[in-house]
Amino acid sequence: AQSVTQLGSHVSVSEGALVLLRCNYSSSVPPYLFWYVQYPNQGLQLLLKYTSAATLVKGINGFEAEFKKSETSFHLTKPSAHMSDAAEYFCAVSRMDSSYKLIFGSGTRLLVRP
Amino acid sequence: ETGVTQTPRHLVMGMTNKKSLKCEQHLGHNAMYWYKQSAKKPLELMFVYSLEERVENNSVPSRFSPECPNSSHLFLHLHTLQPEDSALYLCASSQEPAGGPNTGELFFGEGSRLTVL
Numbered sequence: 450a451q452s453v454t455q456l457g458s459h460v461s462v463s464e465g466a467l468v469l470l471r472c473n474y475s476s477s478v479p480p481y482l483f484w485y486v487q488y489p490n491q492g493l494q495l496l497l498k499y500t501s502a503a504t505l506v507k508g509i510n511g512f513e514a515e516f517k518k519s520e521t522s523f524h525l526t527k528p529s530a531h532m533s534d535a536a537e538y539f540c541a542v543s544r545m546d547s548s549y550k551l552i553f554g555s556g557t558r559l560l561v562r563p
Numbered sequence: 564e565t566g567v568t569q570t571p572r573h574l575v576m577g578m579t580n581k582k583s584l585k586c587e588q589h590l591g592h593n594a595m596y597w598y599k600q601s602a603k604k605p606l607e608l609m610f611v612y613s614l615e616e617r618v619e620n621n622s623v624p625s626r627f628s629p630e631c632p633n634s635s636h637l638f639l640h641l642h643t644l645q646p647e648d649s650a651l652y653l654c655a656s657s658q659e660p661a662g663g664p665n666t667g668e669l670f671f672g673e674g675s676r677l678t679v680l
Binding site: 495553 | 567569603604605606608653655666667668669670671672673674
């Protein structure tokens with residue numbers, strides 16, 4: 450069975466500070482891992498994904514995530530937060546053979562203070 | 564129109580009403596999904612259609628009835644709902660087959676906010 454755990458339902462940072470959103474996964478097979486972002490009153494949008502190529506994955510808007518198999522983690526980072534980054538972020542895991550089995554974490558709401 | 568479009572964006576209905584949510588995708592994808600997003604709960608996958616056939620039905624109550632007349636359109640018919648069904652209903656699409664380079668890459672609509680009184 451697969452699952453994801455996002456530590457912290459809310460994370461608050463100052464504008465310009467480092468953003469770190471944590472995600473740990475559990476999977477009995479090699480996983481695909483994703484970060485999705487949801488801005489207010491919108492649907493989810495793919496931020497980046499890991500598909501067993503490079504372990505450091507770069508996404509849109511300056512975000513990146515590193516796959517660490519030994520730690521079963523896929524944390525999302527951005528060196529400098531911007532006010533427009535305020536949103537809810539979802540980590541997700543999928544088996545390689547199916548999009549139908551995409552499992553989402555419970556989400557982390559990022560607040561950016563001016 | 565581009566991407567995934569959902570209508571209506573907001574819907575208020577009584578417990579005895581019948582209403583439908585509509586989703587249309589303009590991406591040429593061959594799979595479509597309904598998700599339910601409730602406050603303080605993870606996203607719940609409700610239904611998946613691939614090539615217009617239902618491939619997933621995650622123990623959803625029968626008061627929710629999906630319909631996929633073609634690969635571009637997806638409906639969710641609602642009947643005698645309960646207040647706990649109030650949520651944001653998200654439609655998504657993807658390009659399959661399973662195991663392809665786009666696995667897990669879903670494109671979402673903006674959602675239909677449903678309130679059941």
